[in-house]
Amino acid sequence: MTVDSPQPAVQRLPGRPRADQTTPGARARVLTTADRLFYDEGIRVVGVDRLIAESSVTKATFYKHFGAKDTLVLQFLAGRHDRDVAALAEIVAASSDGRDAVVRFVDAAVARMQEPGFRGSAYGNAAAEFSDPTHPARVAIAEHREWLTDALVDLFKNAGHPMPGDAADDFQLALDGAQIGAYAGDAIAASAALRRTTERLLSA
Known part of the structure; x- marks a missing residue:
């Protein structure tokens, strides 16, 4: 029986940013998401975790661009x-x-x-x-x-x-x-x- 060789894992090129950390893409996505959610549902009720999830960014990326929710x-x-x-x-x-x-x-x-x-x-x-x-x-x-x-x-x-x-x-x-x-x-x-x-x- 022949055993297939495992496929090499897909790796990022050294130094290449992750898709969610591109600028202005990640920042713009957060702003667009915040504009929609803050207006549709209110500011207080929308938490940072939801903003991060719906913007498809990492927590580190969010805080890198905005530092805190009040800034957003x-x-x-x-x-x-x-x-x-x-x-x-x-x-x-x-x-x-x-x-x-x-x-x-x-x-x-x-x-x-x-x-x-x-x-x-x-x-x-x-x-x-x-x-x-x-x-x-x-x-x-x-x-x-x-x-x-x-x-x-x-x-x-x-x-x-x-x-x-x-x-x-x-x-x-x-x-x-x-x-x-x-x-x-x-x-x-x-x-x-x-x-x-x-x-x-x-x-x-």
């Missing part, structure tokens, strides 16, 4: 903020005037609120999970809201509103309420209410 939370918020900044810049660039920019901004907000996986504002949800106003996550959320307020002031100023600061505050409060209403109640009703508020502000 801040990067999750920063990523959301950067996307919002880029989205608003695209809206302004595509608009014919200030009023059109406000309307396009509302259109984009309404489209998000009516998506099947909408869970409200990522920033509002995160703020509800961190009661300490001095926590770095709360500081990041406050900075995002300050940016949004300033951006809204510019939008309403360009739309010719006589009191753009007040209009920005009114609109932001309406947007906050609409996002909660769309998630917890009727997205169509919340969207219609936001549009009515916007029309009133633009007619001032």
Whole structure:
């Protein structure tokens, strides 16, 4: 009887990184996973072990890139903020005037609120999970809201509103309420209410 020779074990080339340790692949996978899980399920309930498992990285790789979960939370918020900044810049660039920019901004907000996986504002949800106003996550959320307020002031100023600061505050409060209403109640009703508020502000 002939005995087959054993196949040689597959080995990595010396010095070649494991697939889960490539950069930016591993880091990007963790960020993508965190963005999905933190938004869909909440920050506190999602543990590091689950983030590691669903990102297909090792624990060593996770801690190499982020050090701690709090760092990942801040990067999750920063990523959301950067996307919002880029989205608003695209809206302004595509608009014919200030009023059109406000309307396009509302259109984009309404489209998000009516998506099947909408869970409200990522920033509002995160703020509800961190009661300490001095926590770095709360500081990041406050900075995002300050940016949004300033951006809204510019939008309403360009739309010719006589009191753009007040209009920005009114609109932001309406947007906050609409996002909660769309998630917890009727997205169509919340969207219609936001549009009515916007029309009133633009007619001032």
